[in-house]
Amino acid sequence: xxxxxxxxxxxxxxxxxxxxxxxxxxxxxxxxxxxxxxxxxxxxxxxxxxxxxxxxxxxxxxxxxxxxxxxxxxxxxxxxxxxxxxxxxxxxxxxxxxxxxxxxxxxxxxxxxxxxxxxxxxxxxxxxxxxxxxxxxxxxxxxxxxxxxxxxxxxxxxxxxxxxxxxxxxxxxxxxxxxxxxxxxxxxxxxxxxxxxxxxxxxxxxxxxxxxxxxxxxxxxxx
Amino acid sequence: xxxxxxxxxxxxxxxxxxxxxxxxxxxxxxxxxxxxxxxxxxxxxxxxxxxxxxxxxxxxxxxxxxxxxxxxxxxxxxxxxxxxxxxxxxxxxxxxxxxxxxxxxxxxxxxxxxxxxxxxxxxxxxxxxxxxxxxxxxxxxxxxxxxxxxxxxxxxxxxxxxxxxxxxxxxxxxxxxxxxxxxxxxxxxxxxxxxxxxxxxxxxxxxxxxxxxxxxxxxxxxxxxxxxxxxxxxxxxxxxxxxxxxxxxxxxxxxxxxxxxxxxxxxxxxxxxxxxxxxxxx
Numbered sequence: 001x002x003x004x005x006x007x008x009x010x011x012x013x014x015x016x017x018x019x020x021x022x023x024x025x026x027x028x029x030x031x032x033x034x035x036x037x038x039x040x041x042x043x044x045x046x047x048x049x050x051x052x053x054x055x056x057x058x059x060x061x062x063x064x065x066x067x068x069x070x071x072x073x074x075x076x077x078x079x080x081x082x083x084x085x086x087x088x089x090x091x092x093x094x095x096x097x098x099x100x101x102x103x104x105x106x107x108x109x110x111x112x113x114x115x116x117x118x119x120x121x122x123x124x125x126x127x128x129x130x131x132x133x134x135x136x137x138x139x140x141x142x143x144x145x146x147x148x149x150x151x152x153x154x155x156x157x158x159x160x161x162x163x164x165x166x167x168x169x170x171x172x173x174x175x176x177x178x179x180x181x182x183x184x185x186x187x188x189x190x191x192x193x194x195x196x197x198x199x200x201x202x203x204x205x206x207x208x209x210x211x212x213x214x215x216x217x218x219x220x221x222x223x
Numbered sequence: 224x225x226x227x228x229x230x231x232x233x234x235x236x237x238x239x240x241x242x243x244x245x246x247x248x249x250x251x252x253x254x255x256x257x258x259x260x261x262x263x264x265x266x267x268x269x270x271x272x273x274x275x276x277x278x279x280x281x282x283x284x285x286x287x288x289x290x291x292x293x294x295x296x297x298x299x300x301x302x303x304x305x306x307x308x309x310x311x312x313x314x315x316x317x318x319x320x321x322x323x324x325x326x327x328x329x330x331x332x333x334x335x336x337x338x339x340x341x342x343x344x345x346x347x348x349x350x351x352x353x354x355x356x357x358x359x360x361x362x363x364x365x366x367x368x369x370x371x372x373x374x375x376x377x378x379x380x381x382x383x384x385x386x387x388x389x390x391x392x393x394x395x396x397x398x399x400x401x402x403x404x405x406x407x408x409x410x411x412x413x414x415x416x417x418x419x420x421x422x423x424x425x426x427x428x429x430x431x432x433x434x435x436x437x438x439x440x441x442x443x444x445x446x447x448x449x450x451x452x453x454x455x456x457x458x459x460x461x462x463x464x465x466x467x468x469x470x471x472x473x474x475x476x477x478x479x480x481x482x483x484x485x486x487x488x489x490x491x492x493x494x495x496x497x498x499x500x501x502x503x504x505x
Binding site: 011012015016019022023032033034035036037038039040041042125126127128177178179 | 264266283297299301307309317320321322323324325326327328329330331334336353356357359360366372
């Protein structure tokens with residue numbers, strides 16, 4: 001009987017073994033895969049420009065002769081998102097998503113307002129479409145420093161903290177993204193942050209926060 | 224009637240719809256095993272090529288997939304009633320996302336080990352796919368399930384087929400179920416082929432094959448979350464041209480068009496183009 005012949009059994013065992021070895025070899029090929037980016041798609045790069053100071057960073061001299069010296073100043077940015085156009089107008093309730101990730105930048109970033117260098121805040125990957133606005137949100141303003149009134153010779157220490165959230169937006173004129181890169185720069189000018197504000201007053205934190213908000217300008221342009 | 228009854232029976236006794244990670248169609252064993260009865264010590268090598276498209280999602284997380292999938296198969300029959308096959312998919316996918324990003328994914332899919340047990344005109348297929356496809360990540364984030372080259376899990380499969388020949392006609396009915404143990408969606412693939420051998424000589428044959436395919440998918444999961452645009456039923460009608468240009472060689476060219484699409488959510492599949500080449504070493 002053929003099935004009883006040793007060479008017959010050997011050939012079958014060899015083939016079975018070959019298939020087994022091949023299977024193991026293919027399992028070892030597990031790492032053989034590549035992801036090649038053909039097109040990065042839409043990108044919105046939001047950067048924080050360093051704060052503009054009249055003289056040196058952290059120092060303000062008001063028109064009335066008073067001076068403010070900030071030793072530490074920070075603002076916590078919470079997120080940024082594009083506002084899609086709906087029926088030709090900005091749809092403020094709309095936050096676009098792509099790749100399963102919210103366009104809105106999740107994760108707070110604390111920016112030093114006296115730093116000399118700017119920094120990247122977020123890179124958004126919005127879906128293709130038409131957008132009518134861009135919004136950045138912040139909270140957690142904290143300022144520490146010294147204040148000297150115009151008629152005084154001594155500096156008085158102060159510390160302000162305000163955690164009220166606020167938004168700053170910029171309209172986009174039906175900006176269409178279809179594989180484009182939008183560069184967004186957030187500027188802040190500290191010149192008027194303490195004008196007519198006594199940093200030692202109880203409501204100074206909210207007042208300064210309003211000034212900081214007013215000083216923020218957003219510039220957006222396609223790369 | 225006998226064929227219809229058996230087809231209904233295979234559907235009724237098949238396990239409930241479960242996932243298929245790669246959304247294929249038809250009988251995956253057809254090229255490697257053939258529909259004919261095997262013979263002792265048969266060795267067949269085969270390559271299957273399939274081109275298909277997938278559109279998943281309709282919102283900002285939508286993805287469009289164009290896929291070219293090849294499956295290299297080695298099949299061996301130690302006896303005339305038992306076949307074992309090792310199938311290695313090589314997959315190329317072009318992915319287009321809502322944010323206009325495009326990616327090319329290229330790699331080895333999940334290797335499958337399949338066995339076929341024949342008893343007369345009826346055969347039983349038992350198999351398992353191994354999680355040989357790597358988990359694909361991009362910028363530190365895992366690509367969505369539909370972009371992965373495999374299910375990432377050990378997926379047992381069970382198939383039942385019936386073939387008969389009434390020359391010049393041949394009929395093949397099969398049901399093939401896969402049950403992923405991971406997040407992919409289970410699937411039940413039903414296939415019916417009616418083949419007419421148009422021309423036959425001693426060593427040359429040409430056949431036309433009418434194919435009806437259906438696939439019933441369960442929902443896929445991403446962890447505990449149910450993928451909204453997964454699962455459902457799709458039916459194809461198609462045809463294949465089967466030729467044997469030389470002894471031991473079989474070439475197949477075919478197209479399968481979706482005619483019934485009841486997939487859940489925003490999920491649309493396109494026409495499947497297929498080609499295969501098989502060679503019997505002995």
